[in-house]
Amino acid sequence: MNARETIVADEVPPGSISVVTEAGLVAPALVITVVIYLFPLLLLVRYSFNAFKPGEFMVTALTLENYVNVIVDPYYRAVLATTISMALAVTILSLVLGIPLAHFISRSVRYKKALILLVIIPLFVGNAVRAAGWMLALGEQGLVNATLIRLHLVGSPLSIMFTPAAVLIGSISVNIPFVVLTIQSVLEGVGASVEEAASSLGATPFEVFRKVTWPLALAGIRTATVISFILSMNAYATPVLLGGPGFQMMAPVLTDEILAKNNWPLGATLAFVLIATTLGLTWGFGRLRLRARP
Amino acid sequence: MSRVTIHSLSKYYGTSAVLDGFELEINQGELVVFLGPSGCGKTTTLRLIAGFITPSSGRILVGERDITHVPAYDRNIGVVFQNYALFPHLSVFENVAFGLRRRKRSETEIRQKVEKALDMVAMGHLANRMPRELSGGQQQRVAIARAVVIEPDVLLLDEPLSNLDAKLRLSIRQEIRRLQKSLGITTILVTHDQEEAMSIADRLVVMKDGEIQQIGPPQRVYAEPANTFVADFIGGANFLTGRVIDNKFQTANGLILAAAHLPPDCRSVVIRPERIKITSHHGSLDNAITARIANETFLGSGRIFDVRLQGGDTLSVYVGAGEDGQPSPGHDDVVLHIPAKDVVGIRDATARAEP
Secondary structure (H helix, E strand, O other): OHHHHHHHHHHOOOOHHHHHHHHHHHHHHHHHHHHHHHHHHHHHHHHHOOEEEOOOEEEOOOOOHHHHHHHHOHHHHHHHHHHHHHHHHHHHHHHHHHHHHHHHHHHOOOOHHHHHHHHHHHHHOOHHHHHHHHHHHHOOOOHHHHHHHHOOOOOOOOOOOOOHHHHHHHHHHHHHHHHHHHHHHHHHHHOHHHHHHHHHOOOOHHHHHHHHHHHHHHHHHHHHHHHHHHHHHOOOHHHHHHHOOOOOOHHHHHHHHHHOOOOHHHHHHHHHHHHHHHHHHHHHHHOOOOOOOO | OOOEEEEEEEEEEOOEEEEEEEEEEEOOOOEEEEEOOOOOOHHHHHHHHHOOOOOOEEEEEEOOEEOOOOOHHHOOEEEEOOOOOOOOOOOHHHHHHHHHHHOOOOHHHHHHHHHHHHHHOOOHHHOOOOHHHOOHHHHHHHHHHHHHOOOOOEEEEEOOOOOOOHHHHHHHHHHHHHHHHHHOOEEEEEEOOHHHHHHHOOEEEEEEOOEEEEEEOHHHHHHOOOOHHHHHHOOOOEEEEEEEEOOEEEEOOOOEEEOOEOOOOOOEEEEOHHHOEEEOOOOOOOOEEEEEEEEEEEOOOEEEEEEEEOOOOEEEEEEEOOOOOOOOOOOOOEEEEOOHHHOEEEOOHHHHHOO
16 A cells, blocks of 8 residues: 555656645535536526516516616616615725724734634624614614613614614624634734834834734735625625615615516626626725835 | 833733832943743843833833833834844835834935945845845844844844754854944843853843842853852753851762852852863862762763762763863762862752752
């Protein structure tokens, strides 16, 4: 057995064995992805060029009508605009809140494990359940209003539920764990001593962040931005439960087309507009110059 | 380039003291080494001086200026880290220029000073490299240039050599010493390596458990250790316990040794292994003791012999390779000569606890 292995190792150029093994290891995941993800997606692309006739539902065709409708109809344009603005606002606020927290966790010694656990725990609760929790907290009789009234900060309850603000709060709570964990792991690698070196050389805390921490954590910040943006572009439960019927984002609207109106062609079209917009904007972020001068 | 005064500096975490009542004056241009095992508080002291952590009590003065509560970025103290801590996203040039840019110096001045600093550590030709393209020794040279280019009042080096291999350690050590002398910077170096400490220091500060054990020039700390910890930590040491009788030291096993200076209440003596001579005959010297060699260890530059004395005490003896009379174990009795001046009595709490 050993002798044979030795011969194989001698004859095969270095690296070949591991290439074969890696391909073998990747294969199952690749097959599953292609079968249950890529094929249906391609099918959906085809659907988006079909026609929809009330009474007959989907009719095989090759038309751009659905795409023209989505682009021309002010309703869908408004939905897309709302989705993009919400995703941008959620992402920016998640970063603003998440970066300091990630930095604090990465530099703490004694409470690091406990803090990471606190960040992770919300992930154990599904988005819908978490949104339901926010409904209780943000309602007119909810925890937030009760607290504000008791502290005499407001006279009558604020209407937070079923406003964009409620969606914003809910979405940030969904995204923050991802943002914090991504950036924290990168900051761990940056190490405290380069920051100390910078401050010993005369950099104020703000300069340390701008000249050292930010550029070194940039890879992580980019990843966190992309994750947060994609998550909120595609959010479903949070806008439906916290935004209410008057607040429309892409995922609930396209689901509605497919499930409630049985308009598969339009639903498919909306899905691809959403995917294309998300990919396009994500690619755009990647090209932003975020590096500071030395 | 200033005098540093540290007055009763302490650092507590909760109720445990990492540093307790640290008291030290460092002269202008002096190189002081904090030496001790890990956890002795030496790095904590350095970080307190750098301003990375704040003391629980005490004061730190540089010259006449009290910097105890001055933030790190306003202290003008250069720091060299164990892991170099170069900015990985900046070139060698920009790493060294970092402190000057924070001080808003002109582009011309920055270029001039950075080039001079890099030439000082023989790194001028690699100014455009990125840190990851440099070896460990080169990175540490850049880190030193980066710390001295700002003309700091004090230079702090935190175990600067411990990530380097043995050969490099020696050459960078000499480089640090040469640079420190030529620039005349008041310098504190932290290390756990006693050889490194002795070779580079003007004065040693030996620490243990957050407290200073002894302060003094390396030669004196080596020759007259204040306690068994210092004697044991710095160089090889033989300890014999016993008591003082008629100005001589009598060990627990009955061996009587003449000693040049013995505090009357001392309960142990230290004898350095290289001070003991092995011969084959009794001469007229002090402390000629019959012994038998139990074991030998070859070190390259010489040998360590474990010898058993007649009374039962054992000593280790170092004999350099070039010295005469190389004995070998198992032979007949040999005679040890221990000059009385090399039998050093020490006052020590831990020695008193021993039987």
